[in-house]
Amino acid sequence: MTAPQPTKTTCPYCGVGCGILADVSLDGKVGIRGDTTHPANFGRLCSKGSALGETVDLDDRLLYPEVDGQRVSWDAALRLVGSRFSETIAEYGPDSVAFYVSGQLLTEDYYVANKLMKGFIGSANIDTNSRLCMASSVAGHKRAFGSDTVPGCYEDLEIADLIVLVGSNLAWCHPVLYQRIVAAKDKRPEMKIVLIDPRRTMTSDIVDLHLPIKPDGDVALFSALLSHLFETDAIDQDFIAAHTSGFTDALRAADAMDILAIIEQTGLDHRLLRSFFELFARTDRTVTVFSQGVNQSARGTDKVNAIINCHLATGRVGKPGASPFSVTGQPNAMGGREVGGMSNTLAAHMDIENAEDRDRVRRFWQAPLVAAKSGLKAVDMFRALADGRIKALWIMATNPVVSMPDAGKIEDAIRNCPFVVVSDVIAKTDTVRHARVRLPAAAWGEKSGTVTNSERRISRQRSFLPLPGEARPDWWIVCEVAKHMGFGAAFDYKSTSEIFAEHAALSGFENNGTRDFDIGQFANISETEFDRLEPFQWPRHVGKEPSIRLFTDGTFFTRDGKARFTSLDLEPRRTTPAAYPMTLNTGRVRDHWHTMTRTAKSQRLSQHYGEPFAEIHPSDAASYNIGDADIIRISTGNGAILVRALISARQRPGSIFVPMHWTDQYASKARVDTLVPAVVDAISGQPASKNISVRIERFAVSTYGFAVLDRKPENIDAAYWALAKCSAGWRLELGFADGREDWSSFANELLGASEDTETIAFHDRQSSSYRFACYRGESLRGALFLASEPVAVSRDWAVAQLTAPHPRTASRFKFIAGRPGAGATDNGATVCSCFGVGANQIAAAVRRGCHSVAAIGEALQAGTNCGSCRAEIRTIIEAQNLQAAE
Numbered sequence: 079m080t081a082p083q084p085t086k087t088t089c090p091y092c093g094v095g096c097g098i099l100a101d102v103s104l105d106g107k108v109g110i111r112g113d114t115t116h117p118a119n120f121g122r123l124c125s126k127g128s129a130l131g132e133t134v135d136l137d138d139r140l141l142y143p144e145v146d147g148q149r150v151s152w153d154a155a156l157r158l159v160g161s162r163f164s165e166t167i168a169e170y171g172p173d174s175v176a177f178y179v180s181g182q183l184l185t186e187d188y189y190v191a192n193k194l195m196k197g198f199i200g201s202a203n204i205d206t207n208s209r210l211c212m213a214s215s216v217a218g219h220k221r222a223f224g225s226d227t228v229p230g231c232y233e234d235l236e237i238a239d240l241i242v243l244v245g246s247n248l249a250w251c252h253p254v255l256y257q258r259i260v261a262a263k264d265k266r267p268e269m270k271i272v273l274i275d276p277r278r279t280m281t282s283d284i285v286d287l288h289l290p291i292k293p294d295g296d297v298a299l300f301s302a303l304l305s306h307l308f309e310t311d312a313i314d315q316d317f318i319a320a321h322t323s324g325f326t327d328a329l330r331a332a333d334a335m336d337i338l339a340i341i342e343q344t345g346l347d348h349r350l351l352r353s354f355f356e357l358f359a360r361t362d363r364t365v366t367v368f369s370q371g372v373n374q375s376a377r378g379t380d381k382v383n384a385i386i387n388c389h390l391a392t393g394r395v396g397k398p399g400a401s402p403f404s405v406t407g408q409p410n411a412m413g414g415r416e417v418g419g420m421s422n423t424l425a426a427h428m429d430i431e432n433a434e435d436r437d438r439v440r441r442f443w444q445a446p447l448v449a450a451k452s453g454l455k456a457v458d459m460f461r462a463l464a465d466g467r468i469k470a471l472w473i474m475a476t477n478p479v480v481s482m483p484d485a486g487k488i489e490d491a492i493r494n495c496p497f498v499v500v501s502d503v504i505a506k507t508d509t510v511r512h513a514r515v516r517l518p519a520a521a522w523g524e525k526s527g528t529v530t531n532s533e534r535r536i537s538r539q540r541s542f543l544p545l546p547g548e549a550r551p552d553w554w555i556v557c558e559v560a561k562h563m564g565f566g567a568a569f570d571y572k573s574t575s576e577i578f579a580e581h582a583a584l585s586g587f588e589n590n591g592t593r594d595f596d597i598g599q600f601a602n603i604s605e606t607e608f609d610r611l612e613p614f615q616w617p618r619h620v621g622k623e624p625s626i627r628l629f630t631d632g633t634f635f636t637r638d639g640k641a642r643f644t645s646l647d648l649e650p651r652r653t654t655p656a657a658y659p660m661t662l663n664t665g666r667v668r669d670h671w672h673t674m675t676r677t678a679k680s681q682r683l684s685q686h687y688g689e690p691f692a693e694i695h696p697s698d699a700a701s702y703n704i705g706d707a708d709i710i711r712i713s714t715g716n717g718a719i720l721v722r723a724l725i726s727a728r729q730r731p732g733s734i735f736v737p738m739h740w741t742d743q744y745a746s747k748a749r750v751d752t753l754v755p756a757v758v759d760a761i762s763g764q765p766a767s768k769n770i771s772v773r774i775e776r777f778a779v780s781t782y783g784f785a786v787l788d789r790k791p792e793n794i795d796a797a798y799w800a801l802a803k804c805s806a807g808w809r810l811e812l813g814f815a816d817g818r819e820d821w822s823s824f825a826n827e828l829l830g831a832s833e834d835t836e837t838i839a840f841h842d843r844q845s846s847s848y849r850f851a852c853y854r855g856e857s858l859r860g861a862l863f864l865a866s867e868p869v870a871v872s873r874d875w876a877v878a879q880l881t882a883p884h885p886r887t888a889s890r891f892k893f894i895a896g897r898p899g900a901g902a903t904d905n906g907a908t909v910c911s912c913f914g915v916g917a918n919q920i921a922a923a924v925r926r927g928c929h930s931v932a933a934i935g936e937a938l939q940a941g942t943n944c945g946s947c948r949a950e951i952r953t954i955i956e957a958q959n960l961q962a963a964e
């Protein structure tokens with residue numbers, strides 16, 4: 079018997095869109111490797127991609143349809159959803175219902191959801207989490223180019239002489255792209271990289287210049303750059319004259335900003351500004367990469383256009399190594415844009431406000447009508463849900479109770495709406511828990527279709543696992559509901575290949591080069607061809623040679639074919655409210671994905687950061703009397719959260735950074751979006767998630783705790799707790815506001831004490847610390863450590879005790895009464911998740927003489943698999959060398 083071929087598929091996380099080879103061994107284990115033939119990654123994978131095998135088990139999965147918490151048949155669930163939507167529409171009109179979908183749906187799922195809402199229900203009330211992610215880039219592209227087009231490709235990053243990263247933590251959020259840049263710079267060290275970010279993130283590791291910009295100083299910065307380009311004669315006059323309009327006005331607006339205002343708004347001094355401007359002016363091959371530090375702002379669209387203005391002025395658009403480059407976050411953010419999945423767009427990059435486009439789509443779909451106006455954007459959609467205008471909502475593949483701004487109100491709105499349907503893969507998320515109808519969706523590895531990455535490359539996701547329980551792919555669920563609503567003929571697909579073919583046909587339908595998105599070549603794709611489909615980049619017009627870049631001839635999709643400059647004003651002066659003097663910045667960490675529903679299943683990924691935290695500058699920590707590992711309370715008028723303090727000089731003074739990931743499933747009170755007000759960009763409707771006025775204070779903890787447990791605990795009775803997966807169970811950090819007379823009942827409940835377990839306890843009066851250990855036979859069920867200071871127990875050692883044998887001897891008393899973990903080496907916070915290598919181990923190796931990332935790799939293996947941690951390893955080496963030099 080020959081070994082089965084691995085399945086070629088695509089990573090379900092970030093927009094880099096790496097190709098993966100997945101193997102299922104006889105014991106059911108899933109092996110994951112990078113696909114060396116895939117043009118996004120050529121075999122590389124980051125820590126998240128490499129750990130995918132740890133996330134495909136069926137623990138926590140939603141496997142059967144449920145209504146009101148009771149399992150029902152698919153038929154009953156679909157009938158209920160169909161009839162409830164139909165009745166609501168009949169009574170209150172099409173705009174009384176809505177879909178809130180996601181850039182994590184496959185293109186085929188997205189296509190049918192959009193077709194159902196816009197063509198058959200007849201409302202445009204379908205919006206997506208891309209509103210929180212890419213909406214400002216979409217709006218900025220349309221304003222400048224007349225279409226939502228990303229002109230460049232990944233190769234541009236390798237051949238550029240200057241890469242400007244704006245509001246983008248590439249090392250952690252697009253790790254394989256980052257590695258491609260690192261490799262290119264290794265080959266051509268003269269290549270320059272500039273980072274524009276208020277924080278000195280891990281991405282700064284390879285940069286030549288870091289501009290620690292003030293939050294939202296970007297419009298001022300790029301406007302000043304435009305003036306500089308003009309003054310120093312660095313503009314491309316011919317390009318401007320032949321291919322653009324509006325330059326004079328844009329320049330006049332930029333010139334109106336005086337240098338003092340620019341310095342004030344950017345927080346950058348002359349020297350830094352000059353270095354950046356000169357570098358940009360003299361380097362033709364410049365790519366400006368931007369993501370959420372740009373998009374997620376009350377002026378996100380203006381930021382996008384301020385950047386594009388500088389590229390238009392220098393003619394650096396769609397040329398090899400020269401383009402503005404908005405990198406997408408989600409695996410299928412691009413696919414969602416292609417199918418027109420936002421409330422103000424139409425399928426195949428057509429325009430909902432354009433009557434001809436609407437008519438074309440209606441004829442193609444043979445639909446009764448196509449929604450005649452834009453629908454509600456995410457923030458407004460949930461407002462309408464809260465005030466009862468939306469009476470039935472279907473959420474697919476997104477977790478708005480965690481990720482939407484003003485998340486407390488979102489939760490109330492969902493809880494109070496009589497008819498919320500959620501399709502998800504996980505049984506219990508902060509959103510799923512409030513749904514009346516829960517539909518089990520097929521997960522990555524089980525579903526099949528296409529996704530489009532940041533460089534417009536369409537790749538197949540292929541299934542390699544059977545559908546578990548009664549889980550079904552999202553497209554199937556949508557089509558079945560459509561059938562129950564009486565639209566069977568238009569939703570009678572047998573497979574995703576048929577949907578893809580229809581989507582391709584629509585993109586080419588009456589196109590003739592008038593629309594950028596065209597994959598008409600695939601309109602007649604057969605099932606077999608779809609099975610074998612290799613990754614390709616759009617556009618793919620019938621009868622035209624494919625090109626990997628757009629706008630190469632300087633023609634744009636505006637009426638006159640010219641790109642448009644945007645005239646931008648200075649940011650109105652913002653006054654910081656006295657009660658909320660600190661700035662809250664939010665974003666991502668290397669090893670978690672969004673609301674952690676999948677990455678928290680991996681013990682490897684849970685080691686990098688095991689709890690929610692706030693990065694705070696040492697000067698702010700000192701003025702608020704906050705020590706490392708203290709708990710910080712962060713509040714706004716909207717709410718408060720509790721997170722661990724991480725003091726770091728990389729943080730900008732006056733700002734704190736909190737990750738968006740932690741939910742009520744993994745922490746007591748750490749949903750950062752409960753603090754974020756629903757302030758949006760006026761043009762794109764994208765929320766401003768990065769610049770929030772907050773108050774911080776040290777949270778008075780009377781007792782700190784740490785526990786290891788062999789199973790996931792329920793109902794943890796502590797003001798602060800955070801739970802993370804570890805090798806043989808769970809680790810739990812605790813903080814109690816009040817002391818307790820007797821800790822044993824808490825300990826017994828937490829540790830799962832029962833008739834067949836034995837608990838031993840130890841109380842050290844001197845240090846007022848307590849320890850409890852609970853055994854079943856010779857194994858440890860759990861141990862709890864309590865102290866008045868942050869608990870100084872080696873976490874690695876404690877976790878290892880869960881799998882160590884514990885014979886009934888005096889050693890148990892040693893375990894409980896000795897200094898826990900004393901003598902045990904503590905590996906420190908995990909840096910390399912692939913090989914489980916900690917910061918302390920790396921530091922020790924540096925002290926032993928390993929002074930390069932390669933030497934560390936040889937000694938410890940760290941950084942030699944996915945390479946996502948190489949930036950952190952380099953930082954540890956530098957810190958150690960600095961210490962040695964002092």
Ligand SMILES: Nc1nc2c(c(=O)[nH]1)N[C@H]1C(S)=C(S)[C@@H](COP(=O)(O)OP(=O)(O)OC[C@H]3O[C@@H](n4cnc5c(=O)[nH]c(N)nc54)[C@H](O)[C@@H]3O)O[C@H]1N2
Nearest residue numbers: 245246247251293294369370371407408665666668671672
């Ligand atoms: N590990 C990991 N990777 C991911 C994801 C994940 O959840 N985890 N999610 C994916 C998704 S959907 C997305 S959208 C991308 C996001 O990818 P990124 O945009 O790179 O990630 P963020 O951490 O949200 O924000 C980027 C940076 O913007 C900076 N910033 C904040 N305010 C400003 C400002 O005013 N100006 C400038 N210039 N910078 C500012 C922040 O300090 C932060 O470092 O990541 C994708 N990749």
Ligand SMILES: Nc1nc2c(c(=O)[nH]1)N[C@H]1C(S)=C(S)[C@@H](COP(=O)(O)OP(=O)(O)OC[C@H]3O[C@@H](n4cnc5c(=O)[nH]c(N)nc54)[C@H](O)[C@@H]3O)O[C@H]1N2
Nearest residue numbers: 210211475476477481501502503519664672673675738767
């Ligand atoms: N404060 C703050 N808030 C933010 C951001 C920020 O930087 N700061 N970033 C914003 C951005 S850029 C984004 S993209 C959003 C992301 O926020 P969300 O979209 O809310 O986050 P996810 O955890 O990715 O949610 C995906 C959900 O879909 C489920 N799922 C996974 N696969 C499938 C599938 O195949 N089918 C179905 N039906 N369900 C599936 C998962 O279990 C999970 O519940 O957050 C936004 N919110």
Ligand code: SF4
Nearest residue numbers: 089091092096124127
């Ligand atoms: S960079 Fe990492 S998360 Fe992004 S697609 Fe590649 S393997 Fe997946």
Ligand SMILES: [Mo]
Nearest residue numbers: 210211407408
């Ligand atoms: Mo995103």
